[in-house]
Amino acid sequence: MDSREVLAKSDTISQQLKQSSKLERFVASSQRCPEGMVAITGGTFRIGADDHYPEEKSIEDVTVDGFCMDKYEITNAQFAQFVKETGYVTIAERPIPKEQFPNLSDAERSPGSLTFEPPAEGTKVPAPYMSWWHWTQGANWQQPEGPSSSLKGRENYPVVHIAYKDAQAYAAWAGKSLPTEAQWEFAARGKLKDAIFSWGNTYSPKKANTWQGEFPIANTKEDGYIGTAPVGTFPPNGYGLYDMTGNVWEWTVDWYIPGHQVMEHQVNPVVSKPEQSFDPREPDVPKHVVKGGSFLCARNYCSRYRPAAREALEPETGMAHIGFRLVANPNNSLLKQS
Numbered sequence: 001m002d003s004r005e006v007l008a009k010s011d012t013i014s015q016q017l018k019q020s021s022k023l024e025r026f027v028a029s030s031q032r033c034p035e036g037m038v039a040i041t042g043g044t045f046r047i048g049a050d051d052h053y054p055e056e057k058s059i060e061d062v063t064v065d066g067f068c069m070d071k072y073e074i075t076n077a078q079f080a081q082f083v084k085e086t087g088y089v090t091i092a093e094r095p096i097p098k099e100q101f102p103n104l105s106d107a108e109r110s111p112g113s114l115t116f117e118p119p120a121e122g123t124k125v126p127a128p129y130m131s132w133w134h135w136t137q138g139a140n141w142q143q144p145e146g147p148s149s150s151l152k153g154r155e156n157y158p159v160v161h162i163a164y165k166d167a168q169a170y171a172a173w174a175g176k177s178l179p180t181e182a183q184w185e186f187a188a189r190g191k192l193k194d195a196i197f198s199w200g201n202t203y204s205p206k207k208a209n210t211w212q213g214e215f216p217i218a219n220t221k222e223d224g225y226i227g228t229a230p231v232g233t234f235p236p237n238g239y240g241l242y243d244m245t246g247n248v249w250e251w252t253v254d255w256y257i258p259g260h261q262v263m264e265h266q267v268n269p270v271v272s273k274p275e276q277s278f279d280p281r282e283p284d285v286p287k288h289v290v291k292g293g294s295f296l297c298a299r300n301y302c303s304r305y306r307p308a309a310r311e312a313l314e315p316e317t318g319m320a321h322i323g324f325r326l327v328a329n330p331n332n333s334l335l336k337q338s
C-alpha cells in the first residue's frame with residue numbers, strides 16, 4: 001500500500017471538527033474538559049512497538065493535538081441512560097439480516113452475540129483456536145452471558161457486546177467522538193516514554209484487569225476478577241485515566257492495517273476509509289482497530305494489555321470483551337489540566 005495515497009484519502013481530525021458538537025465548541029472556548037473527562041495536552045510520541053506482535057511494527061513518531069478523554073470506560077449505567085433517552089437497539093439485539101445470511105433459518109437468525117466459555121476441564125493446552133467463543137442467542141449488553149443473566153449490581157461495570165455502530169450512535173448522542181488509534185495510544189501511555197505497559201515496564205496483576213494462569217483453561221484470579229471489573233477498580237495511569245489496558249477492548253475510529261508505517265511524522269493521523277482496511281487473516285473484511293486488551297488477555301496468550309497492542313474487529317461485531325470510551329476534540333492544544 002502506498003502510504004501517501006492512504007494519507008491523502010484520510011480525513012483529518014480538523015476536518016471532523018468542522019462539524020464539532022456544542023460540547024466540543026464549549027471545550028474549545030473554555031479550554032476545559034467536561035466533567036468525567038481528562039485533558040490530554042497533546043504532543044509527539046512514538047506509536048507502536050518493535051519487540052512484540054508484528055502488527056504493532058514499526059515504531060513511528062506521530063503528533064496529536066490536545067483533546068479530552070473519558071476517565072473511565074462507558075458503563076452499563078451510562079449506556080442505559082442513552083437507550084432510555086433514544087430507544088436505541090444495539091446490533092446484538094437485532095435479528096441477523098436475511099440478506100447477509102440467506103441460508104440461515106429464522107430461528108438461527110435470532111439475535112445474539114459471542115460469549116466466552118472456557119474449554120471443558122481436562123482440555124489439553126493449546127485448546128483449539130477460538131474454541132472458547134460461543135454464539136449465544138439472547139446475549140447482549142443487557143444480558144451479557146445470555147437470557148439468564150442481567151446487569152443487576154453491575155451498573156458501574158463497562159458496557160460490553162457493543163459493536164462499532166453502537167458506539168458511534170452513543171457518541172453522536174453524547175456530542176463526542178470515538179478516539180483515533182493515535183489519540184488512544186498517546187493517552188494510554190500516560191506520559192511514559194516507550195514503556196511496555198501504561199504503568200511502566202514490569203507486568204503486575206494489580207495494575208490492570210487481565211488474565212492470570214494458563215489461558216483459556218485456568219484463571220487464578222490473582223487480580224480479583226475472572227470477568228470484567230467495575231471501572232476504576234485498578235489504579236489510573238499518569239493522565240488519571242482508568243482501565244486503558246485490560247478490562248475491555250475499546251473501539252477506535254481507525255480502519256485496521258498492519259503496522260504504522262503510513263503514520264510516520266503525521267499530525268493527528270487516522271486511517272479513515274474502509275477501503276484502506278487490510279487484515280491479512282481476512283483480506284476481504286474491513287475492520288476497525290480495537291485497543292487495550294481485556295480481562296481475557298494472558299501472558300501465555302494474546303498479551304495485549306499494552307498501549308501499543310492492537311487488534312482488528314468487524315464494525316458489526318460486539319463481543320463479551322468489547323466496550324469503548326470517547327473523546328472530545330476541541331481543535332486546540334491549549335487544554336488546561338483539570
Ligand SMILES: [Ca+2]
Pocket residue numbers: 209210211212221223224225226227295
Ligand atoms: Ca482478571
